Amino acid sequence: MFEQPGEFTRQIYSVSDLNAYIRALLESNENLIDIWIAGEVSNLSKPRSGHIYFTLKDMDASVRCVIWRVHANRLAGVFRDGMRVEAHGNVSVYEGGGQYQLYVDGIRAAGEGRLYQEFLLLKDQLTAEGVFEESRKRPIPPQPKLIGIVTSPTGAALQDMLNTLLSRFPITEVVLSPASVQGEAAPAQIVKALERLNKFARPDVILIGRGGGSLEDLWAFNDEQVVRAVAASEAPIISGVGHETDFTLTDFAADVRAPTPTGAAVMAVPDINDIKIGLNGWSLLLEQSMGDVLGLQQSKLTEEKNRLDLLSPGWQIKQRMQRLDNLSLRMDHLVNRYFLQKKQQLELAEEKIVSFDPHNILGRGYVLVEDKKGNVIKTIKQVQLGQDISVHVSDGMISADVTSIKEKE
Amino acid sequence: MAKKPASIENQNYEQALTELEDIISSLENEPSGLEKSVAIFERGKALIKHCQKLLDSAEMKVRQLEEDGSMSRLED
Numbered sequence: 001m002f003e004q005p006g007e008f009t010r011q012i013y014s015v016s017d018l019n020a021y022i023r024a025l026l027e028s029n030e031n032l033i034d035i036w037i038a039g040e041v042s043n044l045s046k047p048r049s050g051h052i053y054f055t056l057k058d059m060d061a062s063v064r065c066v067i068w069r070v071h072a073n074r075l076a077g078v079f080r081d082g083m084r085v086e087a088h089g090n091v092s093v094y095e096g097g098g099q100y101q102l103y104v105d106g107i108r109a110a111g112e113g114r115l116y117q118e119f120l121l122l123k124d125q126l127t128a129e130g131v132f133e134e135s136r137k138r139p140i141p142p143q144p145k146l147i148g149i150v151t152s153p154t155g156a157a158l159q160d161m162l163n164t165l166l167s168r169f170p171i172t173e174v175v176l177s178p179a180s181v182q183g184e185a186a187p188a189q190i191v192k193a194l195e196r197l198n199k200f201a202r203p204d205v206i207l208i209g210r211g212g213g214s215l216e217d218l219w220a221f222n223d224e225q226v227v228r229a230v231a232a233s234e235a236p237i238i239s240g241v242g243h244e245t246d247f248t249l250t251d252f253a254a255d256v257r258a259p260t261p262t263g264a265a266v267m268a269v270p271d272i273n274d275i276k277i278g279l280n281g282w283s284l285l286l287e288q289s290m291g292d293v294l295g296l297q298q299s300k301l302t303e304e305k306n307r308l309d310l311l312s313p314g315w316q317i318k319q320r321m322q323r324l325d326n327l328s329l330r331m332d333h334l335v336n337r338y339f340l341q342k343k344q345q346l347e348l349a350e351e352k353i354v355s356f357d358p359h360n361i362l363g364r365g366y367v368l369v370e371d372k373k374g375n376v377i378k379t380i381k382q383v384q385l386g387q388d389i390s391v392h393v394s395d396g397m398i399s400a401d402v403t404s405i406k407e408k409e
Numbered sequence: 410m411a412k413k414p415a416s417i418e419n420q421n422y423e424q425a426l427t428e429l430e431d432i433i434s435s436l437e438n439e440p441s442g443l444e445k446s447v448a449i450f451e452r453g454k455a456l457i458k459h460c461q462k463l464l465d466s467a468e469m470k471v472r473q474l475e476e477d478g479s480m481s482r483l484e485d
Binding site for chain 2: 143145148153162165166169170171172173174175176177178192193196197199200201272275276279282283285286289290292293294297
């Protein structure tokens with residue numbers, strides 16, 4: 001070993017170093033990041049760790065692939081062994097095995113990329129034509145009497161829809177217009193089934209849909225003729241195609257888009273339990289209306305009773321008694337006033353009489369002169385010189401002789 | 410208001426509910442005699458009972474539309 005000393009002077013790397021170096025090389029190569037690889041799935045394995053391992057292969061080659069647990073839940077359902085897929089991810093190295101691998105974070109059925117391009121193109125075209133206009137959407141009748149269904153007679157979607165309708169709103173009727181929902185013949189069959197339904201059954205609403213599947217499985221619902229037929233349907237349409245995350249052009253053209261066939265059935269009908277509760281509300285409303293009617297009649301009755309009371313003998317007597325009281329009061333008043341007036345007149349007369357009493361005048365300095373016979377002397381002609389006269393003053397009488405008589409000038 | 414003394418038994422759920430609505434609005438808005446009101450009210454009660462019966466006993470009818478436009482009972 002030591003005969004070739006030159007070998008000892010070279011740098012020696014460990015396996016770990018080698019693999020780490022290769023890994024760094026691959027991971028820094030822009031061509032190996034964010035790439036799509038097409039191939040067939042094989043050796044699919046889903047150990048309990050939650051990661052998914054499989055091999056992608058074509059005619060001549062194969063590559064190991066890993067889906068880490070963070071992506072595994074999302075992607076596990078969309079592919080299986082033997083399926084042709086397109087996987088997205090980046091290339092790196094599993095250093096423990098010295099093996100380069102594709103680390104996958106997205107996966108789709110082969111051809112979906114092309115289908116998606118077609119989808120976008122048709123979507124743009126129909127959008128431009130106004131096929132998806134919000135203003136074209138019609139309301140769904142709240143309690144449809146007849147519901148049309150366009151789907152496969154053998155699919156799980158039909159059973160889902162029927163079960164949902166039965167449990168929510170069994171008083172409705174259902175007409176199935178069968179159509180294949182997958183494969184070459186599906187679009188034409190769906191169009192015919194829709195037309196037949198509108199022509200012969202004339203349902204209040206139509207449910208159209210199918211269960212989940214690959215984008216290719218759902219492709220019939222992106223067919224231009226199907227989309228146009230949905231938009232042109234006489235009855236409003238609820239679409240329920242695939243899963244929550246699947247959007248088809250049929251969904252855009254439908255009046256309402258439901259996430260699944262079951263969801264479409266839910267949206268088509270109310271819950272009968274709510275209706276039963278509503279019926280209790282009707283019952284209450286009816287009782288209340290009747291209560292109002294009775295109340296109205298009661299108040300009418302009270303009003304009539306009041307009017308009748310006005311006409312009763314008792315009321316009449318009361319009325320007359322009151323009138324009598326009234327008259328009596330007025331009379332008292334008149335009588336009082338009469339006597340008061342007379343009293344005042346009397347007082348006035350008394351004052352006058354008093355003022356005429358001659359003795360009253362004597363008090364003020366006047367005197368009353370009489371002859372012996374008591375005649376009041378008013379003129380000089382009644383007296384002669386020497387005659388006895390009586391002069392009356394306020395508090396007595398003075399006897400006097402006439403000593404002179406003079407006539408007024 | 411359409412006055413059709415149709416037999417309650419023969420009415421479907423929609424018809425019964427429509428008449429019930431009419432009855433309530435007539436009780437509310439069209440004053441009529443007490444006797445008549447009571448009769449209308451009784452009919453309303455019967456309609457509600459009928460609706461309840463329909464809801465309780467409903468059996469969804471499912472048919473299949475054939476290509477010629479005829480309908481056949483769908484067996485499941």
